[in-house]
Amino acid sequence: MLRLELYKIFKKPRTYISFGIVTAFALVIQLALVADGKNFIAFAMQGVSAQFDIGGNVLNGYLVTYIILQSLLLQIPLLIALVAGDVLAGEANMGTLRLLLTKPVSRSKIVLVKFTAAVCYALLLLLWLAVIALGLSILFFGTGDLVNMKSDAFVVLLKDDIMWRYIAAFMFAALAMTTVAALALLLSAFADNSIGPIMGTMGIIVVLMIFSTLDLPIFDVVKQYLFTTHMVGWKGFFDDPVPYDAIRFSAIVLVVYTILFVGATVFYFRKKDIKS
Amino acid sequence: MKKCIWILAVQLLCGIQAFAQQTDAEKLFIKLRQKIDAIKDYEANVKMKIDIAYMRVPPLNGKLYFKAPDKMKLERNGGISILPKRSTNMALGNLMPNQSATVIDAGTETINGKQLRVIKVVPNTEQGDIVLTKIWIDEQRVLAMRTETTTRENGTIKMDLEFGKYEKQGLPDKVIFYIDTKEFKIPKGVTMDYDGATKADVEKAASKKPKKGRIQIEYMDYTINKGLPDAIFAENKK
Numbered sequence: 001m002l003r004l005e006l007y008k009i010f011k012k013p014r015t016y017i018s019f020g021i022v023t024a025f026a027l028v029i030q031l032a033l034v035a036d037g038k039n040f041i042a043f044a045m046q047g048v049s050a051q052f053d054i055g056g057n058v059l060n061g062y063l064v065t066y067i068i069l070q071s072l073l074l075q076i077p078l079l080i081a082l083v084a085g086d087v088l089a090g091e092a093n094m095g096t097l098r099l100l101l102t103k104p105v106s107r108s109k110i111v112l113v114k115f116t117a118a119v120c121y122a123l124l125l126l127l128w129l130a131v132i133a134l135g136l137s138i139l140f141f142g143t144g145d146l147v148n149m150k151s152d153a154f155v156v157l158l159k160d161d162i163m164w165r166y167i168a169a170f171m172f173a174a175l176a177m178t179t180v181a182a183l184a185l186l187l188s189a190f191a192d193n194s195i196g197p198i199m200g201t202m203g204i205i206v207v208l209m210i211f212s213t214l215d216l217p218i219f220d221v222v223k224q225y226l227f228t229t230h231m232v233g234w235k236g237f238f239d240d241p242v243p244y245d246a247i248r249f250s251a252i253v254l255v256v257y258t259i260l261f262v263g264a265t266v267f268y269f270r271k272k273d274i275k276s
Numbered sequence: 277m278k279k280c281i282w283i284l285a286v287q288l289l290c291g292i293q294a295f296a297q298q299t300d301a302e303k304l305f306i307k308l309r310q311k312i313d314a315i316k317d318y319e320a321n322v323k324m325k326i327d328i329a330y331m332r333v334p335p336l337n338g339k340l341y342f343k344a345p346d347k348m349k350l351e352r353n354g355g356i357s358i359l360p361k362r363s364t365n366m367a368l369g370n371l372m373p374n375q376s377a378t379v380i381d382a383g384t385e386t387i388n389g390k391q392l393r394v395i396k397v398v399p400n401t402e403q404g405d406i407v408l409t410k411i412w413i414d415e416q417r418v419l420a421m422r423t424e425t426t427t428r429e430n431g432t433i434k435m436d437l438e439f440g441k442y443e444k445q446g447l448p449d450k451v452i453f454y455i456d457t458k459e460f461k462i463p464k465g466v467t468m469d470y471d472g473a474t475k476a477d478v479e480k481a482a483s484k485k486p487k488k489g490r491i492q493i494e495y496m497d498y499t500i501n502k503g504l505p506d507a508i509f510a511e512n513k514k
Contacts, residue, residue, distance in 0.1 A: 048331075049462050055350065055357040145356040151467045154460065156333040156356060235470035240332045246471075 001105065005117035009083055015121065018079035019128055025075065026132045029068050030140055033059060033151060045147070050156050056126040060144030061137035062162050064237065068133040069169070073232065076173075077180040077205050084118035084184035085197030088269070093193040098274050107270045115185050115262055122177040130170050148238045149214075155240050163244075169234035171252065176231040179254045180205065182261035183227075189265045189272065301395045303380035304491040307418050308411070311446040317343040317504040318447065321496040324350070326358060328489040330460035333358060341495070347509040360455055360491065361430075376400045387412060392421055406427055419443060431456040434488075442498050450494050 009015055010199050032039060037059040045054060088111075100110065146162050148155040157165070183204065208228035211219050223229045225265040232249035233250035324336040338352035350357035382394040392412040399406055405427045414420040417439070425433045433455060440449035 047462060049361075051361050051458060052456075053357075053359045053361055055359070056352060056355055058356055096327075110343060144354060145352075147356065149462060151462045151469050152330060152460065154331045154333075156331075156358070158334055159355060161334075232470045239470075240334070250470075 001109075001113050002120075005087070005113055006120060007147050009087070009117055009121050011096045012083075012086075014086075015083055018082060018125055021075070021079060022072070022125065022129050023132055025072060026068050026129070028103060030064060030137060033064055033067070034140060039177065044149055051160075054147075057142060057144040058147055059141060060146075060159075061134070061139070061141040062143060062146040062159070062166075064121055064137035064141050065134045065166065066146065066148065068137070069129075069173075069234075072129070074179035074206070074209060076125070076129070076201050077175065077231070079207075080118075080122045080177050080180045081184040081198050083121050084181040085188050085201050086194035087114040087118050087185060088188040088265075089194040090188075090190040092191070101274055108266045111185070111189070111262070111266045112270050115182065115265070118181040118185060119142075119178050122181050123174055126170055126174055126177060130166075134166060146238065150239070153266055155238065157238065157240060165237040168237045172234040172237070172247065175251055175254050175258075176227075176233070179231070179258045179261070182265070186261045186265045186268075189269045225253075227254055236241050294507055301393070302379040303414060304393060304413055304418070305377075305379045305395055305397060305411070308420060308446075309412060311354065311418055312420075313344070315342075315344065315445060315447065316501050317341075318498050318500045319502070320498045322350070323494040323496065324358075325492040326489075327491070328457050331358075332455070340495075341504055341508050343504050343506070343509065348508070349509050360453070360489075382410070385412060387421060390414065390421070417443060419446060442495070442500075445498070445500060447500070448495065450492070453491040453493070455489045455491070 041059050042049065045058075048054065088097070091100060101107065143159050143162075145159050146157040148157065180201065184197055184201040187200040188194070191197050191200075205228060208226045212223050212226055212229040212232075230250035230253045233247050233254075236247040236250070288400055313418040319339055319341050322338060322340045324338065326333045326336070326394050329338050334494055336350075336352060336355070336358070338350050338355070338357060341347070341349045341351065348359065350359050374513065377400055378398045380396040380398070382396050384391050386392070393415045395411050395413060397409045397411065407426045407428055409426075410424040413419065414421055419437070421439075423433075423435045423437075425435075433453070435454070436452040437448040439447075442449065
């Protein structure tokens with residue numbers, strides 16, 4: 001059944017749009033940095049270079065990958081929503097959902113299999129991102145120490161101490177994208193065409209992301225409970241020391257949200273009156 | 277009348293003594309300067325620790341190149357190098373006036389159980405960046421153990437030095453370099469930080485950090501006066 005769901009996802013051209021967008025985005029950033037990376041780095045580091053001379057290969061593959069990941073922070077969840085928001089609503093729209101439910105399989109299992117298929121897609125997209133962003137960036141720019149500019153700190157990580165951080169960061173990102181897929185799936189259960197869940201997921205993520213990133217005291221209480229605040233937990237692996245407790249908490253929050261979203265989807269879908 | 281003559285004589289003696297002290301201080305400074313000026317260039321394997329409030333940099337190992345008067349470069353085998361702006365200020369010679377200067381004896385001070393002669397050196401011209409340098413000198417070994425240089429544009433630069441294997445050449449084994457640091461802040465909306473630590477943790481960590489920046493360099497070995505080519509210092513800064 002999972003194979004069938006994966007087949008359904010990967011036979012749609014829109015699935016490959018995401019891979020194309022990720023590739024294009026990464027290549028555009030890489031080419032832009034090849035062309036004008038020095039100016040970009042000089043601008044980004046002007047706060048530090050007023051007092052220090054930074055030499056060596058600052059603009060290396062690790063930094064370029066970090067820039068790509070940072071830039072795709074908002075886009076990747078939207079690309080996940082493009083597919084995950086379609087898994088139930090798309091079938092409802094095409095009128096195949098009733099047919100699917102005639103199979104001797106519980107509705108819960110159908111939801112879980114569709115969720116698993118959406119997560120597989122999300123993981124493949126992340127894997128592709130890792131290959132394109134990390135692989136090509138290292139190929140174009142080489143390796144070196146990583147400079148991470150935080151709002152209040154200038155963090156330098158030695159090049160031998162970076163690859164494990166990327167592996168951990170991609171694993172954490174996979175967890176975050178699982179939460180996004182779960183949200184899109186939930187909205188997909190409520191709709192009869194995929195535009196609503198896709199746009200809904202995008203809208204929720206964009207609005208919550210604003211709450212999470214705006215450094216206003218009024219949002220301080222709320223934002224620690226928003227999953228969008230914890231989606232950037234992968235960045236914690238590029239800090240020194242790594243805030244493991246905070247990352248663990250973020251991971252727990254994302255798991256809880258995922259369970260809630262999937263649980264709510266199962267609960268609703270089991271009771272849903274399927275008319276199409 | 278007799279009383280006046282006595283007073284004049286005492287004043288004259290004091291003046292002569294002061295002049296003699298001034299001369300001793302000047303001689304000491306000239307000896308120190310000569311020792312420092314004998315080093316035209318060096319390359320040294322170094323371990324560098326940067327302790328700046330807003331910087332989280334692991335200890336950096338590398339090769340430090342210096343060529344008098346004003347060339348310095350840290351090379352880290354493909355890694356990033358970080359040196360303070362005007363890094364040549366980390367060379368002792370650049371923290372002391374090298375043209376004509378007035379040398380004032382400021383007595384003695386005991387640092388780490390060692391009595392050191394303190395001299396103040398004021399350049400006679402106003403063209404350079406240095407306004408005043410205070411030097412704590414081990415008179416027996418003719419070594420500057422501490423310097424405090426007030427500059428026009430770079431604030432006050434303090435440097436502590438420890439000597440060992442290369443003391444005959446006047447080259448330190450360890451230098452701790454203190455600099456004034458500026459505030460570092462980028463809007464969170466730009467960096468999209470992950471708030472791993474709570475605000476209380478951040479404030480606690482910030483309060484532990486010294487207000488002054490501190491850069492410590494340990495010199496493992498030196499290769500001195502081998503005639504380093506200028507090309508070594510020509511690197512594209514990124």
